[in-house]
Amino acid sequence: MRLELFLLVIGLVLFARVAAAAADKPVNPCCSFPCQNRGVCFNGKEPGSYTCDCANLPFYGKHCETPYFWTRIALWFKPSPESVHGLLVSENLKWLWDIVNSVKFLHDWAIRRVYLSRAEILDTPPLYETIHDYTTITATTNHSVYARCLPPVPLDCPTPMGVKGKKTLPDVDLLVKTFFVREKFRPDPQGSSVLMTFFAQHFTHMFFKTSYRANPGATWSGHGVDVTSIYGSNVTDEHLLRSFKDGKLKMQVLNNEEFPMYARDARVFMMYPPGIPEDSRFALGHPFFGLLPGLFLYQTIWMREHNRVCDILREEHPDWDDERLFQTGKLITLGETIKIVVEDYVQHLASYYVNVAFKPEVLFGYPFQYSNKIVVEFNHLYHWHPLMPDSFNISGNIVKMKDYMFRSDLVVKHGTAAMTDSLSRQRAGHMSHHNHGAVTLHVLRDTILHGRDLRFQSFNNYRARFNLKPYSSFEELTGETKMAAELERLYGDVDAVEMYVGMLLEKRRKRALFGSTIVDMGAPFSVKGLLANPICSPVYWKPSTFGGERGFDIVRTATLQKLFCNNIKGKCPLVSFRVPEFVEGDVEEATNFNFRPPPRDEL
Ligand code: HEM
Ligand SMILES: *[C@@H]1O[C@H](CO)[C@@H](O)[C@H](O)[C@H]1NC(C)=O
Ligand SMILES: *[C@@H]1O[C@H](CO)[C@@H](O)[C@H](O)[C@H]1NC(C)=O
Ligand SMILES: *[C@@H]1O[C@H](CO)[C@@H](O)[C@H](O)[C@H]1NC(C)=O
DSSP states (O other): OHHHHHHHHHHHHHHHHHHHHHHHSOOOGGGGOOOOTTOEEEEOSSTTOEEEEOTTSSEESTTSOEEOHHHHHHHHHOOOHHHHHHHHHOGGGHHHHHHHHHSHHHHHHHHHHHHHHHHTTSOSSOOEESSOSSOOSHHHHOTTBOEESSOOOOTTOSBTTBSSSOSSOOOHHHHIIIIIBOSSOOBOTTOBBHHHHHHHHHHHTTTOOBOTTTOTTBBOOOSSOOOHHHHOSSHHHHHHHBOSSTTOBOOEEETTEEEOOBTTTSOOOOOOOTTOOGGGOBOOSSTTTTSOHHHHHHHHHHHHHHHHHHHHHHHHOTTOOHHHHHHHHHHHHHHHHHHHIIIIIIHHHHOOSSOOOOOGGGGTTSSOOOOOOOBHHHHHHTOOGGGOOSEEEETTEEEEHHHHTTOTHHHHHHOHHHHHHHHHHSBOBOSSSSOBOGGGHHHHHHHHHHHHHTTOOOHHHHHHHTTOOOOSSHHHHHSSSHHHHHHHHHHSSGGGOOHHHHHHHSOOOTTOSSOHHHHHHHHHHHHHHHHTSGGGSTTTOSGGGGTSHHHHHHHHTOOHHHHHHTTSOSSOOOOOSBOTTOOTTOOOOGGGOOOOOOOGGGO
16 A cells, blocks of 8 residues: 555656656647748747748748738639639529630630639649658659648647647547447438449549558559559559450450459459459459449449440551550540549539539640649548448349449349449438448548548648638537537547548538538649649640540540440430439438437447
């Protein structure tokens, strides 16, 4: 007993000493993120001193807080992101957008503004990567690491978010349980179909490729739209997928339709769990694409499209060899991909009344850099797992998620037409709180933990970085009171909420799949990633790149509808990113959600 008391006293004395020593050392001033408007916080020689580097910014002052004269004037006229969004989706202004859409020079101007204003928010070239806490040339040169948008919270800060919030972040399992587990499927109020969600997954997995085994900041990405999702990640895989005849990819006929080869016949590295039968194992562009039949469907359709394009090119150029037909076909499918992403996919997600068009030529002569680096925060932002339903309805057959995974053979059995039709008719989930299905909960958990490993700055710091007003209270963030109270208990300070958690719990705009942060942070990365592709540059964007006028036209007129209909025999199925029966009034607002905090004894 005495010994214990003695040890306790010693312990207290030691603790007091350590605490006193810590108090002597001034807190790293960069922990409170004093520099505004993209100024760089830079520690001085004296402990506790710092400067904000505002060089080459349109702002000056100790914290880069004061705009120069012309910037002040420009800012005065500049509408907030919230009001720009309001204008673009306003039903009352539809007449105005109809005029803009139909008058070429007005439309070109509008599209150019969208492209340039989004892209200029980003640092190009990137300043930061995921290994160092400061600017390095590695950020540009090393393709095995993601770039990052904001540097990490310095290691020597008093709290994980700098100076705000508690000393430790909330337990991740508690967060998952309190805010994210799906009780009842909540559909996307924009009426997205699951055909859209598989498009998103198939498209983005060509550049979101984390080397999880190394660390969450490492990647094997090519850092842009490179159609590796169709052709394989490297030349070795590409060769395994090619037939080396007429430029085409190798395919096989199953159930009267053309499909990719079985993995045993084209020995591309694929990740299948043990026990998956050989007739469900296919050789695809990404080792992960056997996971879901929706991904297999896109892979199949794109491979057929490549071969269809090669036939057209061979008609135009009977003298071309296999290699030239293949390479030119690949440029065409790349162009089609960007065209469809901009005009079908982004247009759907944005729901703007202005036509979001793919017109690389409007940027010619304007300051725009044709280079891109994938940023790790963009990857996290794109974790859209709540979109996934709990089961799929294939022409009336209900297949539970766990019986759907790794079942590419379902596409062969039901056929691509029935599959496309069913996916177009089924609603995706709302990208929001309490909507992660069982099979994706572990991904969510990892995402939050990886964000901590990467020492992401707070949700509010990211809002500020993207010109959005940081939330001043938890209620303002969630738009209700119950989750807000629970969040406050866990984080202590609204400036300490983590990035991904904030993005999912943030209130939704009316009839919107996403909150403002996902949109206004995602759009710059997306616009930059699409328009900075080499094929959009003035040297590539011309008929000769695409095998002549006919090939260039395929790119310039591509649509999602045509992609499917040109490659499915017989009557074309419904091909749609929005479900047909969707009626605009059928909206479930996030605030109607009945949230019960978990019982106290579990906390
Ligand atoms: C049932 C469907 C899905 C399952 C089971 C699933 C599962 C996974 C898994 C296991 C990972 C790796 C994460 C880790 O190991 O920590 C992952 C990553 C990811 N998922 Fe999903 N996912 C699904 C659907 C989707 C959809 C529809 C999207 C839409 C965009 C999506 C976007 C992503 C992204 C962006 C990553 C990061 C990839 C990377 O960095 O390599 N996922 N998912
Ligand atoms: C890129 O960074 C990784 C991680 O630090 C390192 O292992 C690799 O050697 C670097 N590659 C190059 C080309 O510098
Ligand atoms: C090509 O990529 C696959 C993964 O898709 C990988 O397993 C293989 O080792 C890579 N090959 C080379 C030569 O890099
Ligand atoms: C499944 O889809 C069919 C149409 O293909 C529809 O008639 C049926 O009602 C759907 N079933 C469910 C449970 O949603």
